[in-house]
Amino acid sequence: MRFLVFYIFLTFSSSLFSQSIIDNSAKIIRSSLEESKGYEWLRELCEIGPRLSGSEESYKAIEWAVEKMKSIGYDTVWLQPVMVPKWVRGNREECSVSEGTDKGKTLSINALGGSIGTDDAGITAPVMEVRNFAELENRKEEAKGKIVFFSRPMDKGLVPTFTAYGGAVDQRSRGAIEAARYGAVGMVMRSITTKYDNNPHVGQMRYNDSLPKIPAAALGYLDSDYLSEAIKKDPSLKLNIKLSARSYPDTLSYNVIGDLKGSDFPDEIVIVSGHFDSWDLGCGAHDDGAPCLQAMEVIDLLKRLNISTKRTIRCILYINEENGVMGGREYGRYADTTSEKHVAAIESDRGAFTPLGFTVDADSLIIKKMQSFLPILESASINWIKKGGSGVDISFIKTAKALIGYYPDPQRYFDFHHSANDTFDAVHPREMQLGTAAIAILAYLLSEEGL
Amino acid sequence: MRFLVFYIFLTFSSSLFSQSIIDNSAKIIRSSLEESKGYEWLRELCEIGPRLSGSEESYKAIEWAVEKMKSIGYDTVWLQPVMVPKWVRGNREECSVSEGTDKGKTLSINALGGSIGTDDAGITAPVMEVRNFAELENRKEEAKGKIVFFSRPMDKGLVPTFTAYGGAVDQRSRGAIEAARYGAVGMVMRSITTKYDNNPHVGQMRYNDSLPKIPAAALGYLDSDYLSEAIKKDPSLKLNIKLSARSYPDTLSYNVIGDLKGSDFPDEIVIVSGHFDSWDLGCGAHDDGAPCLQAMEVIDLLKRLNISTKRTIRCILYINEENGVMGGREYGRYADTTSEKHVAAIESDRGAFTPLGFTVDADSLIIKKMQSFLPILESASINWIKKGGSGVDISFIKTAKALIGYYPDPQRYFDFHHSANDTFDAVHPREMQLGTAAIAILAYLLSEEGL
Numbered sequence: 071m072r073f074l075v076f077y078i079f080l081t082f083s084s085s086l087f088s089q090s091i092i093d094n095s096a097k098i099i100r101s102s103l104e105e106s107k108g109y110e111w112l113r114e115l116c117e118i119g120p121r122l123s124g125s126e127e128s129y130k131a132i133e134w135a136v137e138k139m140k141s142i143g144y145d146t147v148w149l150q151p152v153m154v155p156k157w158v159r160g161n162r163e164e165c166s167v168s169e170g171t172d173k174g175k176t177l178s179i180n181a182l183g184g185s186i187g188t189d190d191a192g193i194t195a196p197v198m199e200v201r202n203f204a205e206l207e208n209r210k211e212e213a214k215g216k217i218v219f220f221s222r223p224m225d226k227g228l229v230p231t232f233t234a235y236g237g238a239v240d241q242r243s244r245g246a247i248e249a250a251r252y253g254a255v256g257m258v259m260r261s262i263t264t265k266y267d268n269n270p271h272v273g274q275m276r277y278n279d280s281l282p283k284i285p286a287a288a289l290g291y292l293d294s295d296y297l298s299e300a301i302k303k304d305p306s307l308k309l310n311i312k313l314s315a316r317s318y319p320d321t322l323s324y325n326v327i328g329d330l331k332g333s334d335f336p337d338e339i340v341i342v343s344g345h346f347d348s349w350d351l352g353c354g355a356h357d358d359g360a361p362c363l364q365a366m367e368v369i370d371l372l373k374r375l376n377i378s379t380k381r382t383i384r385c386i387l388y389i390n391e392e393n394g395v396m397g398g399r400e401y402g403r404y405a406d407t408t409s410e411k412h413v414a415a416i417e418s419d420r421g422a423f424t425p426l427g428f429t430v431d432a433d434s435l436i437i438k439k440m441q442s443f444l445p446i447l448e449s450a451s452i453n454w455i456k457k458g459g460s461g462v463d464i465s466f467i468k469t470a471k472a473l474i475g476y477y478p479d480p481q482r483y484f485d486f487h488h489s490a491n492d493t494f495d496a497v498h499p500r501e502m503q504l505g506t507a508a509i510a511i512l513a514y515l516l517s518e519e520g521l
Numbered sequence: 522m523r524f525l526v527f528y529i530f531l532t533f534s535s536s537l538f539s540q541s542i543i544d545n546s547a548k549i550i551r552s553s554l555e556e557s558k559g560y561e562w563l564r565e566l567c568e569i570g571p572r573l574s575g576s577e578e579s580y581k582a583i584e585w586a587v588e589k590m591k592s593i594g595y596d597t598v599w600l601q602p603v604m605v606p607k608w609v610r611g612n613r614e615e616c617s618v619s620e621g622t623d624k625g626k627t628l629s630i631n632a633l634g635g636s637i638g639t640d641d642a643g644i645t646a647p648v649m650e651v652r653n654f655a656e657l658e659n660r661k662e663e664a665k666g667k668i669v670f671f672s673r674p675m676d677k678g679l680v681p682t683f684t685a686y687g688g689a690v691d692q693r694s695r696g697a698i699e700a701a702r703y704g705a706v707g708m709v710m711r712s713i714t715t716k717y718d719n720n721p722h723v724g725q726m727r728y729n730d731s732l733p734k735i736p737a738a739a740l741g742y743l744d745s746d747y748l749s750e751a752i753k754k755d756p757s758l759k760l761n762i763k764l765s766a767r768s769y770p771d772t773l774s775y776n777v778i779g780d781l782k783g784s785d786f787p788d789e790i791v792i793v794s795g796h797f798d799s800w801d802l803g804c805g806a807h808d809d810g811a812p813c814l815q816a817m818e819v820i821d822l823l824k825r826l827n828i829s830t831k832r833t834i835r836c837i838l839y840i841n842e843e844n845g846v847m848g849g850r851e852y853g854r855y856a857d858t859t860s861e862k863h864v865a866a867i868e869s870d871r872g873a874f875t876p877l878g879f880t881v882d883a884d885s886l887i888i889k890k891m892q893s894f895l896p897i898l899e900s901a902s903i904n905w906i907k908k909g910g911s912g913v914d915i916s917f918i919k920t921a922k923a924l925i926g927y928y929p930d931p932q933r934y935f936d937f938h939h940s941a942n943d944t945f946d947a948v949h950p951r952e953m954q955l956g957t958a959a960i961a962i963l964a965y966l967l968s969e970e971g972l
Contacts, residue, residue, distance in 0.1 A: 100678035227551035229902060229955060264951060424875070424930045426904070451680060453877070453904035479875045479930060481951040500715060500932040504680060 087446060091518060094377050095446050095511045101375055102507040108367035109499040111138065112360050116353040116494040123347045123390040124156030124321045131346060135326045135366065135387055142370045144328035144385075152400045154323045154390040157184055159350055160314030165258070165289070168194050170307035172300060178268045178290035179258070180351065181315040182242060182275040183393050185286040192312035193217065193256045193285060197301050203240070203248050214253035217309055220245045221260045221298055223291075224484065231264060231480045232420070235487075238262045239273070246286040247278045256311055257286040260294035265485035268292040272349055273488045274393045285313050325397045326387040330369045332517065334380040340516045341384045341415035341470075342368045342509055345391030345398075345463055352492035356483060360422035360497050361476070362387045364506040371510045381413060381517040388463040391419070395462055402466025412470040414516045416509055417461025421486070422502040423478035425451040428512065429458025431465075432472035436521055440472065443515045450508040471521040474512070478505055538897060542969060545828050546897050546962045552826055553958040559818035560950040562589065563811050567804040567945040574798045574841040575607030575772045582797060586777045586817065586838055593821045595779035595836075603851045605774045605841040608635055610801055611765030616709070616740065619645050621758035623751060629719045629741035630709070631802060632766040633693060633726040634844050636737040643763035644668065644707045644736060648752050654691070654699050665704035668760055671696045672711045672749055674742075675935065682715060682931045683871070686938075689713045690724070697737040698729045707762055708737040711745035716936035719743040723800055724939045725844045736764050776848045777838040781820045783968065785831040791967045792835045792866035792921075793819045793960055796842030796849075796914055803943035807934060811873035811948050812927070813838045815957040822961045832864060832968040839914040842870070846913055853917025863921040865967045867960055868912025872937070873953040874929035876902040879963065880909025882916075883923035887972055891923065894966045901959040922972040925963070929956055 102108075118134060119127040132149070139147045165179035181187070198216040200206045206218065220241035224234040241259050249257040261271035268290030277283045289297065301307050326346060332338060344362035348354020365385045372379060388397035405412055416428075430437050434457070441455045460473035467473065478501070486492040553559075569585060570578040583600070590598045616630035632638070649667040651657045657669065671692035675685040692710050700708040712722035719741030728734045740748065752758050777797060783789060795813035799805020816836045823830060839848035856863055867879075881888050885908070892906045911924035918924065929952070937943040 099680060103680070104678040226951075227555045229550060229554070229900065231951075424932050449680065481875050481955065482949055485949075498933055498936075500677075500682075504932065 086442060091515070092446065094375065094514065095449065097375050098371050098510050098514070099450050099507040101371060102367070102503045102510065103500065106499050106503050107370060108360070108363040108506050109497070109502050111363045111366070112355060112497060113494055115359050115363065116355055120350045120353050121346060121348045122350040123154040123323055123393060125350065128323065128347060128389070132324055132326055135346065138366065139328040143373055144369055145331040147328040149324040150327055150400060150404065152323050152325055152389050152397050153320045154396045155394045156318040156321045157393060158316060158318065160187065160316065162312055162314035164192070164312040165287070166310050168308045168310035170300070170304045177293040177297065178270055179287045179311065180270040180272050181313045182272050182286045182288060183349065184275050184317065185313065185315050186283050187313040187315040188285050188311060192310050194308055194310045195255050196306060196308050197297065199298055199301060206248055206252065210252040213249060216254050217256040217258060217311065218245070218249035218254040219258050219297060221294055223260055224262055224264060226264065231484050235262060235484060242273050243276055246275050246284055247281060250281040250284045254284060256284050258289050261288045261291050263291055263484050263487070263489065265491060266291050269490045271487060271489040272351065285311060287311065287313060323389045325389055325401055328369065328385045330372060330379065330383045332381040333378045336382050337409065338381040338411045338413050339384050340381050340413050340513050341386055341464065342513050343386040343388060343415065343464060344418050346387035347389050347392050349392055349488045351488070351490040352486070353494060355492050355494050355497050356421035356486050357488065357492055358391070358419050360502050361418035364418055364422065364502065364509055367506050368510040368513055372514065377514065379514060379517040383513055383517060391463055398463030398466050401463070402468070405467045405469060412467050413521055414472040414474060415464040415467050415470050416474040416476060416513060417464045418476040418505070418509060419461050420476065420478055420480060421483040422497050422505055423482060424501045425478050425505050425508040427452055427454040427456065427477045429460065429475040429477050430455060430472055431458070431460045436472050439521060443512065446515060447508060447511055450511055451504055452508050476505065476509055537893060542966070543897065545826065545965065546900065548826050549822050549961050549965070550901050550958040552822060553818070553954045553961065554951065557950050557954050558821060559814040559957050560948070560953050562814045562817070563806060563948060563953070564945055566810050566814065567806055571801045571804050572797060572799045573801040574605040574774055574844060576801065579774065579798060579840070583775055583777055586797065589817065590777070590779040594824055595820055596782040598779040600775040601778055601851060601855065603774050603776055603840050603848050604771045605847045606845045607769040607772045608844060609767060609769065611638065611767065613763055613765035615643070615763040616738070617761050619759045619761035621751070621755045628744040628748065629721055630738045630762065631721040631723050632764045633723050633737045633739060634800065635726050635768065636764065636766050637734050638764040638766040639736050639762060641763070643761050645759055645761045646706050647757060647759050648748065650749055650752060654695070657699055657703065661703040664700060667705050668707040668709055668762070669696070669700035669705040670709050670748060672745055674711055675713055675715060677715065682935050686713060686935060693724050694727055697726050697735055698732060701732040701735045705735060707735050709740050712739045712742050714742055714935050714938070714940065716942060717742050720941045722938060722940040723802065736762060738762065738764060774840045776840055776852055779820065779836045781823060781830065781834045783832040784829045787833050788860065789832040789862045789864050790835050791832050791864050791964050792837055792915065793964050794837040794839060794866065794868050794915060795870060797838035798840050798843050800843055800939045802939070802941040803937070804945060806943050806945050806948050807872040807937050808939065808943055809842070809870050811953050812869035815869055815873065815953065815960055818957050819961040819964055822957070823965070828965065830965060830968040834964055834968060842914055849914030849917050852914070853919070856918045856920060863918050864972055865923040865925060866915040866918050866921050867925040867927060867964060868915045869927040869956070869960060870912050871927065871929055871931060872934040873948050873956055874933060875952045876929050876956050876959040878903055878905040878907065878928045880911065880926040880928050881906060881923055882909070882911045887923050890972060894963065897966060898959060898962055901962055902955055903959050927956065927960055
């Protein structure tokens with residue numbers, strides 16, 4: 071019985087796919103794992119530093135990527151100009167207890183992206199802890215003159231960590247608006263993370279132009295626990311917060327775009343992509359350095375294995391996903407007007423962990439066709455293809471038949487996300503390279519089979 | 522369309538399973554992730570130290586487990602006596618270049634389990650590097666008086682790391698026999714690992730009583746690279762190896778066995794298990810401490826959620842998997858003679874990483890029935906159930922309808938396996954606890970649905 075099942079499986083896969091597709095897919099997996107090129111590139115990229123839009127390091131990284139693509143032998147490499155916001159954290163980020171029994175105690179703090187700074191004296195105020203906006207509204211009279219402390223953690227009981235993140239992130243994106251609405255002078259929040267250490271996890275926040283702008287920052291998870299306990303014991307406790315963050319005028323940056331021309335349908339495009347900017351803590355290894363290099367290595371894999379593709383494989387490293395998505399929007403405008411046909415776009419922006427599946431924004435017949443690729447993709451640890459969100463940047467490519475998000479194991483991503491923890495050594499070479507192989511095989515199948 | 526698919530799925534799962542099974546499974550996942558009890562137990566267990574059969578720490582750990590099971594409220598806890606081999610590494614493990622340009626350089630070395638030691642002067646001999654036994658046989662005249670160095674690494678191009686391990690492990694298990702056959706005085710080997718550091722990875726080796734017993738040890742991966750280069754440049758290089766390892770007479774130890782009695786069929790048994798012994802480097806966190814605590818927490822989860830089971834859930838912590846499998850054999854003898862019926866046995870011995878699936882040794886109808894559990898198990902990140910090997914210890918339970926191996930993500934396991942790297946901080950709480958939930962739900966379904 072065992073042999074019968076095995077035989078049926080072999081017949082099934084070979085009847086659907088040519089032997090060269092089966093063989094090339096196996097070669098892609100082996101070469102990706104054996105040579106670990108993307109992982110070694112990540113070492114180089116992380117040495118440049120984090121890549122916040124408009125930062126010196128972001129330009130160095132862009133130059134590095136162009137040179138790397140040229141050295142690989144991409145058929146074309148070009149820089150697509152994009153105007154991006156420029157926000158700078160500066161050198162000063164301090165938070166201390168300025169009144170109360172623990173006077174002088176310092177807390178681990180980082181400004182949220184987009185926050186204003188303070189003057190040299192900083193803001194000094196008592197703290198009002200709330201779990202959510204409803205509680206803030208119910209207790210709105212208390213907020214005036216306070217620093218509002220949003221303390222709701224991620225729901226650790228949820229298996230899909232991205233859902234848990236989604237359930238907590240309103241505190242970061244809208245917290246300063248809601249706090250300012252009721253007269254608060256500042257906003258701090260518990261870091262959104264699954265790692266219970268003291269490195270703050272940041273990310274973009276927003277202001278409402280009709281309300282005062284107040285400084286906004288993330289506290290380390292452990293210091294959030296401390297603060298919560300401390301103000302219960304001593305409600306008169308005051309925090310002093312000093313931040314040097316500021317915004318500058320928008321500045322010119324670039325998407326990096328490189329092609330491997332298709333042999334039969336060069337104007338039909340299959341995109342592999344990630345966003346090249348990162349936050350300015352750590353080095354953006356999982357978010358989204360390694361995923362960019364996975365995309366970049368797809369073309370290197372095809373070239374080093376002498377695999378030609380019917381359709382054009384295009385690698386896009388988007389700029390500015392973190393605080394504006396200007397790169398994604400710009401490419402979307404290009405996609406709207408070009409005569410090229412976008413068959414499909416894959417984005418990898420959930421870290422470089424062991425592959426689990428792909429989530430696809432497409433109609434059900436397209437998804438069904440893609441699911442027929444599973445007998446090939448399973449050998450690269452892809453277990454499923456299902457309907458779901460794709461990626462922020464590629465969502466602007468309206469004409470693509472399928473927008474595809476790469477979905478690796480999500481259990482550890484928020485240990486690192488947007489924090490000083492997101493460094494080179496947080497990425498495991500086999501996990502990253504197996505993901506590269508999965509993405510490369512999917513791009514190759516999309517190119518050869520079409521949609 | 523999206524809603525239709527969702528509706529069909531709900532109907533499908535609820536038609537197969539009672540609402541209480543669906544609800545209890547969801548509770549198991551949430552409670553396991555939120556409370557992280559097994560992970561906190563692992564912290565305690567690792568503080569005791571590694572648990573090599575017959576070691577002082579192994580007895581302390583057994584006592585600790587008995588107390589923990591009693592405090593959880595297991596219905597019965599008993600110690601099953603098992604005679605186990607006792608091997609002790611001792612304090613002295615040294616390897617140095619004793620002749621050649623690098624004279625005095627030390628290499629990172631650990632004796633393989635079961636190896637004899639050396640006298641105080643150690644063995645001093647030139648080195649013969651081979652990749653496999655065929656090469657050794659071809660060059661057998663060269664082996665006399667040498668230290669044979671087996672240098673074939675794991676095949677990193679393979680996705681299933683356990684297969685790659687299987688392709689390299691003959692060097693460890695039979696290397697000393699084959700080297701001694703041709704007159705070698707010692708054997709060293711490249712560590713079998715996916716982590717390119719210098720901590721040796723050990724494991725059990727064997728002797729053949731009709732051949733001389735020679736000392737056998739693993740070198741760090743990086744020092745294996747060094748040695749390979751060094752003897753190419755200087756074939757007269759000699760190594761000196763001093764090992765204090767020795768074997769003692771077999772000694773009494775125990776399997777720890779605890780039950781949660783079934784309400785309807787108390788004599789029908791569903792086993793959850795791991796092996797409680799470990800190697801003596803690191804603390805055996807992934808191999809197999811965390812998996813033992815996953816098994817132990819299954820009953821804690823059921824009890825704290827007030828979930829009664831129709832069949833008896835039995836947690837077994839086997840002793841001596843690493844160097845003798847005496848615990849597995851002993852329970853197998855018990856299973857042969859008891860009037861209890863063994864429905865199924867689950868063993869977790871592939872680390873505590875994110876769940877992927879279960880491999881099942883059973884006939885195809887049983888596997889098909891188990892696959893019908895997938896709509897429930899998918900919420901605990903189980904993607905598949907398929908035919909495959911189960912676990913070394915449970916393989917002796919001949920009457921069970923299904924022998925089941927838990928299969929988590931295998932990409933990182935051999936970074937830690939049998940080395941000083943296998944410590945508490947190598948285990949991620951969410952990965953471990955999600956695995957606990959997957960195993961608990963499978964055990965619960967096996968209890969309620971039978972096979």
